[in-house]
Amino acid sequence: MSDSNDNAWTRRDFVQSAVSGAVLVATPSFLRAAGVGGGADGDKAAVLAQIPKQHAENIKRLQDWIALPSIAAENRNYPQGAEYMMKLAAEAGFTDLKIIPTSGKPGVFGRLDAGAKHTLAVYFMYDVKQFVPEEWSSPPLEGRLVEKPGLGTVIMGRGAVNQKGPENAFLAALAAFKASGKKLPVNLVLVAEGEEEIGSPHFGEIVSNPDVLPYVKPCIGVLLPNASQEQDGSVTVEAGAKGICEIELVSSGEKWGRGPKKDIHSSLEAQVDSPSWHLVQALNTLVEKDGHTPAVPGFFEKVRPLSDAQKKMVLEFAATVPEATIKTKYGVERWVKDEDWQTSLLRLYSQPTINIEGLVGGYTGPGGKTVLPHRAVAKIDMRLVPDMTTEDTMEKLRNHLAHQGFGDIEVTMTGGYNPTQTDPDSPFFKAVVASFSRLGAKPLVVPRSPGSWPGYRFTDAPLSLPAGGFGMGYGTGAHAPDEHFLIESKNPKVQGLDGAIASFVEFLYAVA
C-alpha cells in the first residue's frame, strides 16, 4: 500500500541527491548533550546517555518483532500482532492498553500519563507488507545484522524500515526514559492499526472509537515515527500528504451481459464481445488525449491551488535539489508536457492524478495463450489534493463511467483516504524542525508528500490536529526484498539506531 511508507519512499527518492551542504548532520547531538547538566537539559542528558547502554536490547526488540509479521492481505498473525503490539507498549510504559475491534483487523490503544502538561499522540502500524522469502538475500523474518558497504551495519527483514524499525526506535526512546528514571516531558497516547498495508480501510473506526477519540482529541499533535534521513544525510519534511483512492476496475462478461462468463477460446472473439476491449475503451475515457490529464468531469473542481508560501517551498526545493540527478535516479528523460524542473515540481506538489498501477487480464504468463478472457482488471490509483475527498472523487468517477456507457464495470475502492495537511508554522511542526536541527540537520520543508498516508484522520475534523511522519535514521526497501534499517552508521552524515532514538528524545522535549 501507500501511506507513510510511500510517503517516505517518494521523499527518499527525491532528496537522495539533494545538496548535502544544506542538510549536513554532524556529530550526534546526544553525545554532546550528554555533557550538559541540571534541569530539563540535565534530564535529557541522562536519558540520552542511556541509549548506547541499551543498544543490544533495542536491537533484540526489533528482531523479535520482525519475527512476527502481521499481514492483513494474507490474514496472517491476527490477533497475535495486536497482542504483541500491546506487550511492546506495556514494556515501554503504556497503561490502559486495549484491543480496539474494527470490521477488519483490530487496532491497539494505550496511554502513558507522565503528569505532563501536554499529550502527544503516536500513530503505529503493526502490520507489514507481503514478502517472497526466495527473493531475499537474508531470511526476511530473522532480522539479521548485515554489513552494507559504505553504509554500515543494517538489520535486514520485513518491516525493518516500514515501520517497525522507526517505531522500535521510538519505543527505545521511552525505554531510555524508564532506565534513567526520568519522567517524560509529555504524556502519550498510542493509536496503532494493523491494516496500513491494505490502505487502512478501518482506521476511521479506531480513531472514532469512544475508547480512543476522547484521548486523542486534546493532543497537541500526532507523530508517525519514521526514518526520514537519506544516505547523504539529507532530510525533507512534508507538511502533509496527498490523499489516495486505490481502485480496481473490473470488466467482466458476467456483469456486462455481453462477452463470455469464463475464458473461452480466442477464435470465438469473432462472434463474442470482449470484456478486455470494453475495459480498454473505458480506461481510454479517463485521461485526455495527452495521455496524462484526468478527464473525469469535475475532477479538478475542488483542487485548492498552492499558496504563495507553498509555492516558495517548492521553488526552494527546486533550487536545492538538482534536476539532472533526479531524472537519472528515476530513469526519466522528460517530465510531463516537457515542462521545466520548477513547473514540473509545482505540478507534482499541487495536482491530482489518475495512474494505472497494474493491468491484469487473461493470460499473463510468458508467450501467448489463445483465450478470450471473460474478465480484465485495471488497478488504478488516484492521488487527491486538498480539498478533494475520496467520496466525492469516487462518485465523479462512477458517474463518468456510467455516463460513457461503462456502468457495468465494477469500481471497487480497495483502500484510500483523504489528503492530509498540517501548517508548517504550527508548534508541532516547529518542534520537528528543532529536533532535526539539534542533531545537525536543516530539513527542507515541502507543501506535502506527493505520496499518501491516512493522516487526515488526525488532521481533519473532528480532531484537526497537526500530524506527520518524522525521525532521524535511515532505511530502505519498503515493500521490496532486503528491506533494511541502519543500525551502526559508517557515514557521519547519517544516524544509526542510537541517533534515531536520540531524535525521538529530542522531539519529545522539543514538542513539550
Place this chain on the structure above:
Amino acid sequence: MSDSNDNAWTRRDFVQSAVSGAVLVATPSFLRAAGVGGGADGDKAAVLAQIPKQHAENIKRLQDWIALPSIAAENRNYPQGAEYMMKLAAEAGFTDLKIIPTSGKPGVFGRLDAGAKHTLAVYFMYDVKQFVPEEWSSPPLEGRLVEKPGLGTVIMGRGAVNQKGPENAFLAALAAFKASGKKLPVNLVLVAEGEEEIGSPHFGEIVSNPDVLPYVKPCIGVLLPNASQEQDGSVTVEAGAKGICEIELVSSGEKWGRGPKKDIHSSLEAQVDSPSWHLVQALNTLVEKDGHTPAVPGFFEKVRPLSDAQKKMVLEFAATVPEATIKTKYGVERWVKDEDWQTSLLRLYSQPTINIEGLVGGYTGPGGKTVLPHRAVAKIDMRLVPDMTTEDTMEKLRNHLAHQGFGDIEVTMTGGYNPTQTDPDSPFFKAVVASFSRLGAKPLVVPRSPGSWPGYRFTDAPLSLPAGGFGMGYGTGAHAPDEHFLIESKNPKVQGLDGAIASFVEFLYAVA
C-alpha cells in the same frame, strides 16, 4: 499455443451439443470388419483384428512418451524429444529417419515405403504445453489410467490428447499392420516438429528443407492425427483453419523516451508520463467504437468472402447445432452486434479478428501497489482468413500504430501462420469422411476452423496439398490441468483407444 489443438478445442466446444442423431457412432466397425475375408478387405480385417491384442503395449507406448515432455518455451528435453520421436517412428516402421535442424528446435523426418502407388504425409508435433503439477489431480508425467464417470477409463497426462494420444493411435495403427504382416496400402512420410506450442516459428524451415520437401511434394495429402470426437459422439470436420498472428505490444519508458525506465512510485505520475496510458491509447485505436471490429486500415482488404458452398455448410451447421446449448456452454448471452445464430456463425467462419489474450502491466497481485509501471504489455491475437497473410497483416498493424503516434510501441510476433484451406471435395477429404462413416459417424463439414494450425505450410505453394486433422477418439484438457485421452469408452457413441486406432487403419485404406 493455438494450432491443431486450438482447432480441436474450438470445434470440440462447438459440437459438443450437436444433434447426436446426425453423428451417432455405432458398434466399432473393426469388430464388424474383422468378419470379412480375402483381398484388401481381408488384409484390413487382419490388421483391425490385431488392435485389441496390442492394447497394453499401445497404452505403454503413450505412457512412456508422456514421461518425456519437450517444452520449447522452457527449453526442456531438446534434443531428447526429437530423438525419442525418431525411436518411435523407427519402431513403427519408418526408415531414413533424420533430425532436421532449424534456427530453433529440431524437426524429424522419415519415410515408410510400402511399395504402394500413393504416399501420404503425416504431421506430428512432439512437443507439449507447459504445466503446473500442483494443479493436477494426477501426476502430469505419469499418464495414469483414471476412471471418469460416464466416460470410461482415460489416460491422464500432459500431451494425452494434444497431441501424443492421437499420434500414438496412429503409430499403433502402423504397429497393427506390422504385427499382422500386412503391407500398408499407402506409403508414408513423417514430418514432425517440436515447436508447435510456441506457434511453429521454424516449421517452414523443416518443410522447405531439401531432405524433406522433395518427399512431401508428391504426397496425396497431409494428415494430422487428431481425436475428433465429442463426448456425445459427434464429429465436425473442418476444411481449413484461420491463420493467426500472436503478438506482444510492449509500451515502455525505455523505447518511448517518456515515462520512467523502471517502476517508480505512483505519486510521481503527477510529473512523469505513463507507458500504461500510452498502451491503453494505442490499443483503443485497434478496434472501432463498437469495441469489436478491427480498425486497422486495410485489415479487410484481402478477406475472401465465403463461397455459396461454404455458406451452405455454415447454414447446415446452424440448423444442426442448437444455439441455446452453445450459448450456455460458453456462458454467452448475446453474440456480437446482437446478431442471430446464422449471421453470427457466418461471421465466425468468415471474419478476421483482433483479440486481447492478456494484459500485463505493473502490479498484478492481489490488492494494490502504488507503482507507476515503466512497462505494460498487451498480448494480442489476430485471426486471419484467406487471403490474408501474417506478413501483410503485421505490416498494416505496424504502419497503423506508427501513423497514430505509437511507433515506439514494440510489436513482436511471437508466433503465427497464414490461413489454411483444403477443398472438401478433394479425394483426401472424401477419404476422411469415408473413414468416419465406416465407424458409424456422419461428420458435419464446416468451411474452416475459427482456430488455427500451421497447415498452410502444406496447403499453400509450393506444396499445395490437402491437409487436415482427423481421427476418431476423444480427449480434452489441452493446455489445461488433467488433460486426458479416452482409452476404454463406456459410451457406445464414443471411440476409445482401439476405435481411434481403427479409424486410422480405415483412413489409410480409404485414402489409398
